[in-house]
Amino acid sequence: MRVPVSITVNGVQHQQEVEPRMLLVHFLREGLGLTGTNIGCDTSQCGACTVHLDGVSVKSCTTLAVQADGSEVTTIEGLAQNGDLHAMQQAFWDNHGLQCGFCTPGMIMSAVKLVEGNPNPTDEQIRHGLEGNFCRCTGYENIVKSVKAAAGAGD
Amino acid sequence: MTYVGKSVKRVEDPRFIQGQGKYVANLQLPGMAYAAILRSPHARARIKSIDAEAAKNLEGVIAVYTGRDLVEGIKFSGPCGAIPCGFTPPDTKVPTHHPLAVDVVNHVGDGVAVVVAESAYIANDAVDLIVVDYEPLPAVVNAKAAAQEGAPQLYDEISNNTSFHWTLGDKDATDKAFSEADHVIELDLINQRLIPNAMEPRAVAAQWNGFSEEMTVWTSSQNPHIIRLLLSGFTLGIPENKLRVISPDVGGGFGSKIFHYPEEVIVPWVARAINRPVKWVASRSESYITDAHGRDHVTHCKLAVKNDGTFTGLNVETYANMGAYLSTFAPLIPTALYITLFSGLYKIPAIWGETWGTVTNTVPVDAYRGAGRPEASYLLERLVDLAARELDIDVLEIRRKNLIPKDEFPYQTPVAMVYDSGNYAALIDKVEDLAGYQDMRKEQAAARQDGRLVGVGMSGCIEASAPGPSPVVTSLGSAIGLYESGIVRVHPTGNVSVFTGSHSHGQGHETTFAQVVADELGLPMEAVQIVHGDTDRIPFGTGTYGSRSAAIGGSALVRSAEKIREKVTKLAAHQLEAAVEDMVYDQENGTVYVKGSPDKSKSFAELAFATYYAADMPEGMDPGLEATTFYDPSNFTFPNSAHIAQVEIDRETGAVTIQRYVAVDDVGKVINPMIVNGQIVGGIVQGVGQTLWEHGLYDENGQLLSGSMMNYALPRADNFPNMVTGRVETPSPHNPLGVKGAGEMGTIAATVTIANAVMDALAPLGVRHLDMPLTAEKIWQAIQSSQNGGSN
Numbered sequence: 001m002r003v004p005v006s007i008t009v010n011g012v013q014h015q016q017e018v019e020p021r022m023l024l025v026h027f028l029r030e031g032l033g034l035t036g037t038n039i040g041c042d043t044s045q046c047g048a049c050t051v052h053l054d055g056v057s058v059k060s061c062t063t064l065a066v067q068a069d070g071s072e073v074t075t076i077e078g079l080a081q082n083g084d085l086h087a088m089q090q091a092f093w094d095n096h097g098l099q100c101g102f103c104t105p106g107m108i109m110s111a112v113k114l115v116e117g118n119p120n121p122t123d124e125q126i127r128h129g130l131e132g133n134f135c136r137c138t139g140y141e142n143i144v145k146s147v148k149a150a151a152g153a154g155d
Numbered sequence: 156m157t158y159v160g161k162s163v164k165r166v167e168d169p170r171f172i173q174g175q176g177k178y179v180a181n182l183q184l185p186g187m188a189y190a191a192i193l194r195s196p197h198a199r200a201r202i203k204s205i206d207a208e209a210a211k212n213l214e215g216v217i218a219v220y221t222g223r224d225l226v227e228g229i230k231f232s233g234p235c236g237a238i239p240c241g242f243t244p245p246d247t248k249v250p251t252h253h254p255l256a257v258d259v260v261n262h263v264g265d266g267v268a269v270v271v272a273e274s275a276y277i278a279n280d281a282v283d284l285i286v287v288d289y290e291p292l293p294a295v296v297n298a299k300a301a302a303q304e305g306a307p308q309l310y311d312e313i314s315n316n317t318s319f320h321w322t323l324g325d326k327d328a329t330d331k332a333f334s335e336a337d338h339v340i341e342l343d344l345i346n347q348r349l350i351p352n353a354m355e356p357r358a359v360a361a362q363w364n365g366f367s368e369e370m371t372v373w374t375s376s377q378n379p380h381i382i383r384l385l386l387s388g389f390t391l392g393i394p395e396n397k398l399r400v401i402s403p404d405v406g407g408g409f410g411s412k413i414f415h416y417p418e419e420v421i422v423p424w425v426a427r428a429i430n431r432p433v434k435w436v437a438s439r440s441e442s443y444i445t446d447a448h449g450r451d452h453v454t455h456c457k458l459a460v461k462n463d464g465t466f467t468g469l470n471v472e473t474y475a476n477m478g479a480y481l482s483t484f485a486p487l488i489p490t491a492l493y494i495t496l497f498s499g500l501y502k503i504p505a506i507w508g509e510t511w512g513t514v515t516n517t518v519p520v521d522a523y524r525g526a527g528r529p530e531a532s533y534l535l536e537r538l539v540d541l542a543a544r545e546l547d548i549d550v551l552e553i554r555r556k557n558l559i560p561k562d563e564f565p566y567q568t569p570v571a572m573v574y575d576s577g578n579y580a581a582l583i584d585k586v587e588d589l590a591g592y593q594d595m596r597k598e599q600a601a602a603r604q605d606g607r608l609v610g611v612g613m614s615g616c617i618e619a620s621a622p623g624p625s626p627v628v629t630s631l632g633s634a635i636g637l638y639e640s641g642i643v644r645v646h647p648t649g650n651v652s653v654f655t656g657s658h659s660h661g662q663g664h665e666t667t668f669a670q671v672v673a674d675e676l677g678l679p680m681e682a683v684q685i686v687h688g689d690t691d692r693i694p695f696g697t698g699t700y701g702s703r704s705a706a707i708g709g710s711a712l713v714r715s716a717e718k719i720r721e722k723v724t725k726l727a728a729h730q731l732e733a734a735v736e737d738m739v740y741d742q743e744n745g746t747v748y749v750k751g752s753p754d755k756s757k758s759f760a761e762l763a764f765a766t767y768y769a770a771d772m773p774e775g776m777d778p779g780l781e782a783t784t785f786y787d788p789s790n791f792t793f794p795n796s797a798h799i800a801q802v803e804i805d806r807e808t809g810a811v812t813i814q815r816y817v818a819v820d821d822v823g824k825v826i827n828p829m830i831v832n833g834q835i836v837g838g839i840v841q842g843v844g845q846t847l848w849e850h851g852l853y854d855e856n857g858q859l860l861s862g863s864m865m866n867y868a869l870p871r872a873d874n875f876p877n878m879v880t881g882r883v884e885t886p887s888p889h890n891p892l893g894v895k896g897a898g899e900m901g902t903i904a905a906t907v908t909i910a911n912a913v914m915d916a917l918a919p920l921g922v923r924h925l926d927m928p929l930t931a932e933k934i935w936q937a938i939q940s941s942q943n944g945g946s947n
Contacts, residue, residue, distance in 0.1 A: 019276070021276075022276075029181075033183070034174070035174070035178075035180075035181035036173070036174015036175065036176075037174065038176075038178070038180075038354075038355070038406070039180070039356075039436075040354045040355070040356070040406075040439065041439035041863070041864045042438045042439045042440055042863070043439065043440075043863045043864050043865045045863075045864035045865060046354065046439070046864060048354060075174065076172075076173065076174035077173065077174045079173075080173060085172070085173075089172040089173065092168070092172050093164060093165070093168045093169065093172055094164065096164075096165065096829050096830070096832075096833050098168060098171055098172065099407075099661035099662070099663070099833060099837065100353070100354065100355065100404075100405065100406045100407040100660055100661030101167075101168075101170075101171030101172075101176045101404065101406065101661070102176065102178065102353075102354040102355040102406025102407060103354045103406075104171050104172060104176075105171075105172075105174045108172065123877065124873075126872070127872040127873040127875070128872075128873045130872040130873075131871045131872050131873045133872070134352075134354065134864070134869055134871070135354070135872075136352055136353060136354050136407050136409070136837075136841065136869070137354075137407055137661045137833075137837050138833060138836070138837050138840075139833075139836040139837040139838070139839060139840030139841070139870075139875070139878075139901075140840065140870075140871075140872040140875060141836050141875070141877055141878060142833060142836070143872065144872065144877070
């Protein structure tokens, strides 16, 4: 059985028929070829697949494509505008906030929402806010620095 | 321009921060089919029958194959060989490892059958429809229990499940040291099994061209050439000149992606069988039961000490769990990367070490960040701390008393290694200063007065990085030399492509290697492009592990760049009608001129073009500008460190809070301080993961109890304070860059630093030692037990 969905991703509306069990992350990666959203686990722990769904950060491995029907989704590919990096992307680059890069899209998407909700976060608030995103490379310290820098840039 | 030594921003980052990483899972080819693998739910069982009819009949399923199909071959895809072990000390007994099990499964997760279908969803549905009749067999999971009488015997050819027994040192001298010792500090410990958890699950894709009989395999690997060699020579049997292995962007490895895995055989075999591109991507649950695990030692060790704190002998016996099969480098880890490090930073006149490598019904164990060296540092630095406590000597002072002095390098240890360079006393002075150690102790004393459990821990650790030269590593048991390749190709317009056999999976080689080559040639970094990870583009390389890339891969590039400089210098001498000896190659500006006449210089681009124009060159000079080097190092390098941490334990819950962490490391010369610091801090966090939370825990039946991210506790952002890092720099004389290796030192040092800090916090309660992971529950139990008059 397939059901029709209409999902706006990075400003472009997509209409497809999907299996009801299809995860949003598979819709993005396989249905639309937007492979920037990575899959790091199958238990909703790692946060690599984080995207924005109607302005809220969600783990797209725990969201069905049908749940996003009629919604607006932003992925890492939709963050830069007109070729200009988002302040969070720039901050990750400037502060060595990534090594292998696999957790990075999810980490950046989570961090963007963290700073939107709390424009002047302390280190502790950043660390707490990102505890749902695993990074195995950086030890998190430069990610915290990056988020803080991006928050400062937004002032 | 000078780039080396500067924190240049990474050139690889723009693609990652914009979601354009080229991971294997992202690969999409026309006509692609998807594989899923049925895995054993039993630790050990005989396969009585496999019924795949229902799976084959599911709409969208293309084929189902079993282990027997792979071993015997089918019409379009010939038989597969067993997966070999690439490091076998003399007399090692190697169990047969088929890509998919034939007759008997030997660990939970052992592959039994592969389904290939039109989508990954269908392939996974079909896996659930395969019915296997298993006859469960008795299993063994503990490394030491496996070697005892009465244990289930896994393989006829491996008596007592003991694959190898390896020893090093002087037993008689060590026995004598213990018989004469004032104090003998003994410890039984378990260095628990870890699961690497690179964030990118492994993935393999393959495409077969039936007309040219060429195969391309994409795999998330740290060393594509070794995978090609093993595929060609042992498992898949396709000649190397028709086999291309590509490791594009790889999302972390930490050792776990060094090895030749069954899926690297299964996926191309299936692609050839059905003549379509095939992709397999591990789920995280699959990663837990198929990625090689790390550590897993059962150890008895003892340190002989004089009354004044001088170490006189060390004796260590270890049972090392190899898992069900010998993974690619498995026997190397608890032998030549372990016992050889037992001297640590110290003069210990007599050392004896013995390792029994045993097979068990668990996932194979192999190199994981640090690989043997954290295990060595852990036991030594725990013993040193216990000695300090028993003799009532400060933990810094007992270490200072035994350090190898800086004027004794090169230093021959009693366990084969010759240390290259170091200033260990300076390390300890610096970490004491940066940490404010004396104040920490005062703070701790005050906290103890208030009944708080505050601990200060330190470690001084040695690492052996960048293994080599090849005659040494092959004599130890390596099936291949450990040199590295590097091509510097200068194009006619003067920009440069660099091809390295090293592989970057987060380390930032595209930046650091460009810094090195740009400096060597005097070019802007933008003129230098680094290429890696594709066997059709780069010469045979041996990959990235053992913190070897800068020391060996980087050195290959230095040598190739030297050859380029030499050629263009000769050419400039010819064109400027001067003697070669009178020429100056200006590495600041990338120009060549006659001594004293820099105004009449030839630019690098002019000279590069002249080699391709090839009309005005000295007699005998070949056209073109390209140099290849296979660099074999003269010895290992020996990074070293001194770390101090302060922790506090919540008496009510047993939870540990890390209050301060101070790390001083000597990784030799530093190419990019920002990247090195990232490696050190990331390494520390991974090391602390072992101390406090991580545990690949099996029950006695061989079921993995921590088989997902829900119950295998990985370090999170809110578990750590910001860290303080410092550096002592003693260049290694073993390579032209003077580098030592930065990838593993943090992990090696952090594990035991935090363990020592926690034990220090618990000292007032009489707790002597607890095995890792030092979970809140375990510490709480120890607190309760001590309050009830018990002791540990």
